[in-house]
Amino acid sequence: MSAPHRIRPWPYPEYLAHRGGGTLAPENTLAAFREGTRYGYRAAECDVKLSADGVSFLLHDDTVDRTSNGTGEAKALTMAQIARLDAGRWRGAAFAGEPMPTLASVAAHCLAQGMALNIEIKPCPGRETETGAAVAREAAALWQHAAMAPLLSSFSVEALRAARDEAPGLPRAMLFERVPDDWRAVLEELGAVAVHCDHRELDEARVREIKSAGYAVMCYTVNRREDAERLLAWGVDAICTDRIDQLGP
Ligand code: G3P
Numbered sequence: 476m477s478a479p480h481r482i483r484p485w486p487y488p489e490y491l492a493h494r495g496g497g498t499l500a501p502e503n504t505l506a507a508f509r510e511g512t513r514y515g516y517r518a519a520e521c522d523v524k525l526s527a528d529g530v531s532f533l534l535h536d537d538t539v540d541r542t543s544n545g546t547g548e549a550k551a552l553t554m555a556q557i558a559r560l561d562a563g564r565w566r567g568a569a570f571a572g573e574p575m576p577t578l579a580s581v582a583a584h585c586l587a588q589g590m591a592l593n594i595e596i597k598p599c600p601g602r603e604t605e606t607g608a609a610v611a612r613e614a615a616a617l618w619q620h621a622a623m624a625p626l627l628s629s630f631s632v633e634a635l636r637a638a639r640d641e642a643p644g645l646p647r648a649m650l651f652e653r654v655p656d657d658w659r660a661v662l663e664e665l666g667a668v669a670v671h672c673d674h675r676e677l678d679e680a681r682v683r684e685i686k687s688a689g690y691a692v693m694c695y696t697v698n699r700r701e702d703a704e705r706l707l708a709w710g711v712d713a714i715c716t717d718r719i720d721q722l723g724p
């Protein structure tokens with residue numbers, strides 16, 4: 476079954492915890508997701524890429540340097556090597572030993588907590604198609620019996636094409652910094668249901684244009700209440716925030 480090209484009404488919660496739990500815990504770890512759950516969040520976003528041996532796991536950057544005690548390109552490391560790294564200590568002793576989680580372990584948390592997930596497919600350069608297909612395949616299996624499907628998104632058209640072909644039943648969103656004038660052609664080609672864009676590059680007229688065509692609008696990364704309220708008043712469907720202690724859910 477293919478995903479619908481429109482989803483109305485938008486079924487996902489209004490507020491998503493960016494990178495699992497915003498800035499309150501090390502990004503893209505289960506500690507972050509636990510913070511999101513503690514603050515009552517019913518949805519989160521996370522960044523997913525592929526290990527050298529093809530396992531989907533959470534990491535934002537192309538290297539493990541910034542967010543762990545390891546060094547080097549993520550695509551060169553096996554999941555066993557990645558699992559041995561400490562991805563929490565850089566955010567404080569309280570998080571020491573926190574690993575980079577697999578997508579499977581994050582799915583278990585989300586399914587147990589009734590939390591919706593926006594999986595940003597964040598391929599290492601040169602692995603766009605492979606990553607899009609593998610993450611979509613794994614997500615479809617992990618959420619097979621779930622009430623709410625995970626939303627797949629990416630800045631990479633190639634990754635979303637591969638995700639569409641691999642798991643057509645999972646909804647997709649196209650990530651843009653600034654929504655281009657030809658946004659509709661991009662969404663139609665990908666069978667995507669939403670745009671997800673930088674809120675600083677968005678105006679009300681563009682929101683109206685997208686919404687009146689039946690698509691959803693999501694925004695990242697909104698950390699001030701006045702911005703969130705203005706965007707929601709424009710009709711934006713979802714806000715991705717680091718400040719889970721101040722905004723939403
Ligand atoms: O998915 C939206 C947002 O997370 C994109 O920016 O760099 O935080 O992944 P980034």
Ligand code: CA
Nearest residue numbers: 520521522595
């Ligand atoms: Ca992201």
